[in-house]
Amino acid sequence: MFTGIIETVGEIRDLTSRGGDMRVVVGCGELDMSSVNRGDSIAVNGVCLTAVEFTADTFTADVSSETVSCTTLADFAIGSRVNLEMAMLPTTRLGGHLVSGHVDGVGEIKRRWADARSERFRIQAPDALAKYIAAKGSICVDGISLTVNTVEGNAFELNIVPHTLSATTMGEYQTGQKVNLEVDIIARYLERLLSSSADASTAGVSRELLESRGFL
Numbered sequence: 001m002f003t004g005i006i007e008t009v010g011e012i013r014d015l016t017s018r019g020g021d022m023r024v025v026v027g028c029g030e031l032d033m034s035s036v037n038r039g040d041s042i043a044v045n046g047v048c049l050t051a052v053e054f055t056a057d058t059f060t061a062d063v064s065s066e067t068v069s070c071t072t073l074a075d076f077a078i079g080s081r082v083n084l085e086m087a088m089l090p091t092t093r094l095g096g097h098l099v100s101g102h103v104d105g106v107g108e109i110k111r112r113w114a115d116a117r118s119e120r121f122r123i124q125a126p127d128a129l130a131k132y133i134a135a136k137g138s139i140c141v142d143g144i145s146l147t148v149n150t151v152e153g154n155a156f157e158l159n160i161v162p163h164t165l166s167a168t169t170m171g172e173y174q175t176g177q178k179v180n181l182e183v184d185i186i187a188r189y190l191e192r193l194l195s196s197s198a199d200a201s202t203a204g205v206s207r208e209l210l211e212s213r214g215f216l
Contacts, residue, residue, distance in 0.1 A: 009167070024044075026059055037051075045169075046083070046143030123156055
């Protein structure tokens with residue numbers, strides 16, 4: 001598990017295609033690798049990867065074809081800058097929200113504009129994820145824990161303060177760029193718990209269901 005509070009920005013040092021999946025070498029920037037062991041988890045742009053090899057300033061991970069297909073990792077190139085966070089400890093301050101590192105889908109930056117010293121972003125999410133995104137709720141974008149300002153259909157807006165712009169890759173975002181999205185884990189489990197069917201793909205959350213369970 002992670003918090004969505006980025007520890008440093010690293011870079012992709014090497015990418016090797018391996019019959020549909022890939023092996024990636026990540027330069028760790030200011031991340032302290034002294035306590036990292038083989039098998040430890042590190043989030044790269046919000047994708048939980050397992051360190052299989054490491055040096056003082058890099059780690060290597062294998063990326064499955066499933067992960068390649070449902071994240072932006074296929075768009076990486078040598079030199080790409082990436083947000084990094086090591087897995088949380090029981091003593092970690094939970095400054096963001098609970099993040100699993102399991103990307104739910106890929107969104108697209110539709111607009112960026114200045115708002116005083118902050119920057120505002122409008123991101124379009126896949127239709128299937130829109131129901132999990134709520135105004136003033138939490139969402140993880142490329143591994144960054146953020147608060148949703150507004151929601152309109154399958155699009156949502158964010159207000160990003162100067163610190164986040166400088167401490168993550170968000171300052172480099174451009175219109176049309178693809179980003180990894182992970183919705184609030186509580187929203188996903190809430191839908192499953194409220195579902196009247198064991199098959200969550202055919203039974204969703206409706207107003208009638210919420211009323212019958214006493215939520216409205």
